[in-house]
Amino acid sequence: MSTLKTLYIFPHPDDESFGPAPVIYRQTKRGEEVYLLTLTKGGATKQRFKYNLSVEEMGAVRVQEMQDVKKVLGLTGMTILDLEDGGMAQMNPLEIEKMVSDHMAAINPDIVVTYAIHGISGHHDHLVMHAVIKRLFCDPQKDKLYPNWKRLALLTFPTPENSERDGAMAHVRTSHPKLIDCIIELNQEEQSKLREALYCYKTFTDVIESTGVIERIGSRVYFEFFNESFHPPVSELHSY
Numbered sequence: 001m002s003t004l005k006t007l008y009i010f011p012h013p014d015d016e017s018f019g020p021a022p023v024i025y026r027q028t029k030r031g032e033e034v035y036l037l038t039l040t041k042g043g044a045t046k047q048r049f050k051y052n053l054s055v056e057e058m059g060a061v062r063v064q065e066m067q068d069v070k071k072v073l074g075l076t077g078m079t080i081l082d083l084e085d086g087g088m089a090q091m092n093p094l095e096i097e098k099m100v101s102d103h104m105a106a107i108n109p110d111i112v113v114t115y116a117i118h119g120i121s122g123h124h125d126h127l128v129m130h131a132v133i134k135r136l137f138c139d140p141q142k143d144k145l146y147p148n149w150k151r152l153a154l155l156t157f158p159t160p161e162n163s164e165r166d167g168a169m170a171h172v173r174t175s176h177p178k179l180i181d182c183i184i185e186l187n188q189e190e191q192s193k194l195r196e197a198l199y200c201y202k203t204f205t206d207v208i209e210s211t212g213v214i215e216r217i218g219s220r221v222y223f224e225f226f227n228e229s230f231h232p233p234v235s236e237l238h239s240y
């Protein structure tokens with residue numbers, strides 16, 4: 001049996017760490033191949049004003065920080081494109097699609113992971129990313145272009161009870177619990193890898209703290225599977 005390949009596709013450096021990082025770590029530790037494709041260098045973040053950096057300089061810093069993430073998570077491969085951070089909604093989606101499709105054809109993953117339809121933060125680049133990848137998954141040429149691609153997993157959080165709406169969940173878009181198909185329970189080591197991956201983004205330390213992302217994730221990572229339904233949810237990205 002060939003090694004399982006998972007490709008994570010996100011618009012920005014750090015998207016992989018604000019949630020999926022411990023799952024990536026679990027997969028690479030198990031000997032699976034895990035690839036990350038990031039479409040921008042993330043240079044447009046407001047954090048750049050704190051360090052007095054141009055968009056370009058900030059992008060270079062974040063790309064450097066990503067190299068540390070790659071090591072922490074043991075990524076098999078990482079590719080960072082240079083689309084305009086915050087500009088994906090203004091682009092021709094066919095152009096974005098072509099770049100992603102070429103990359104996917106080269107890797108031929110079994111599983112692709114990106115954001116759920118709401119993009120968690122609602123960032124427009126996240127929404128564009130979801131739309132582009134869902135279109136590729138539904139392409140009549142899919143089985144010819146990426147013959148191993150069987151599953152599209154969509155990162156999300158479940159809609160909490162009202163009492164949990166405050167704090168870390170206040171600005172997070174969520175999925176109705178009945179849409180959740182996979183819940184990955186993190187062990188202690190994986191939870192500490194989440195922290196380690198996030199803190200590779202040294203220029204983002206105050207964002208990590210103010211968003212409460214570590215508390216929000218806690219010990220679980222949630223996914224929807226496009227066009228599949230599991231009740232109860234499965235416990236691994238590759239489970240059926």
Ligand SMILES: [Zn+2]
Nearest residue numbers: 011012015123
């Ligand atoms: Zn993002």
